Amino acid sequence: MRTICFYFQVHQPYRLKPYRFFDIGDDHYYWDDFLNRNVMRRVAQKCYLPMNALLLELIEKHQGAFKVTFSFSGTYLDQLEAYAPDVLESFQRLVATGHVEVLSETYGHSLAALKSKEEFARMVNQHKEKIQKLFNGYTPKVFRNTELIYSDQIGEMVADMGYKGILTEGAKHVLGWKSPNYVYQNSIKPELKVLLKNFLLSDDIAFRFSNKTWKDYPLTVEKFISWIKPIPASEPVLNLFMDYETFGEHQWKETGIFEFMRALPEAVLSQTNYGFSTPSEVLNQVEPVSPIQVPYPISWADEERDLTAWLGNDLQDEAFDRLYELEKIVRKLDDPDLIRDWNYLQTSDHFYYMCTKFFSDGDIHSYFSPYDTPYDAFINYMNVLSDFVLRIKEKQKELELIP
Incomplete structure (x- = not known):
């Protein structure tokens, strides 16, 4: 049976308050607590609480046949503790089902992997300790770098830290004619397996779902099923990676995004030969087909899928x-x-x-x-x-x- 791997990135930054030149040396607190709290509570009501409740409902309904994966930034977890303990408790209930995987990442949702091996390792270890503290000793086994940034060298660092797999973007300029719907290997450390995002189908949900100028609008469950059925049977995994805020925040409730997600697992399980798996399950069950060569860093962002969204000027x-x-x-x-x-x-x-x-x-x-x-x-x-x-x-x- 082929499988769908649903992964959600959950992140909120600590936004800076307006900080003038004349504040330098006089004001040592930089964070806009009012804005950060307001954003967290707004998104909690629109996305985190209703979507967590929906996922718990789906996991219980399908008795574990439906599974999802999360990566929480450390800045997000800090803000949950400060502003939204009710949301934190709802995530803890999800993880406690045993059908939700939690990934490692950098604590500060940083770009440290591009600059400092030591700082990168420190942030990853700090994040792992935070996950263990908040989720009853849970220890992540799979890694997701900030913004899905990946290269052969970053993969080597991640492998050296003991992780068995990493998630990244299925960038066209890297894959060429190859499909993202396989498991690959790091070209330096072949023991590190690489899962690639199917960005076309992921972005249909994350970005195009409510776009009325899109030729395939509206996206229905039936239409989505009709797109995944023809995928060749030899391609074992469909990786749907997206921001969690897709549900209710980027795509408002009024678009029907929650109804889409509520109906999707039933349709997949009853109408296709796909199931649902976490990254660890995929990596344990599916053999890699080949190494993937990524000499220069890739990411999820923009048309170029490179670093220019963060380091381009x-x-x-x-x-x-x-x-x-x-x-x-x-x-x-x-x-x-x-x-x-x-x-x-x-x-x-x-x-x-x-x-x-x-x-x-x-x-x-x-x-x-x-x-x-x-x-x-x-x-x-x-x-x-x-x-x-x-x-x-x-x-x-x-x-x-x-x-």
């Missing part, structure tokens, strides 16, 4: 380089407040807000940004980073005075 590169110049001294100081802000300042969203792409991709970038322009995002971030540097210098002086 001078603003982003300047902010990114300035931030990671501080890595060694922050780790050496080992101050809890500095480490907390260091984690949150690494979140990929800050660099995403600085993206200057326009046209179709630009619409997506502006939708997610709390800033009027990418330049506002850059200036605000660099003001905060300037104050963060001052705090580091003050901490160094303080420690030098201690005998």
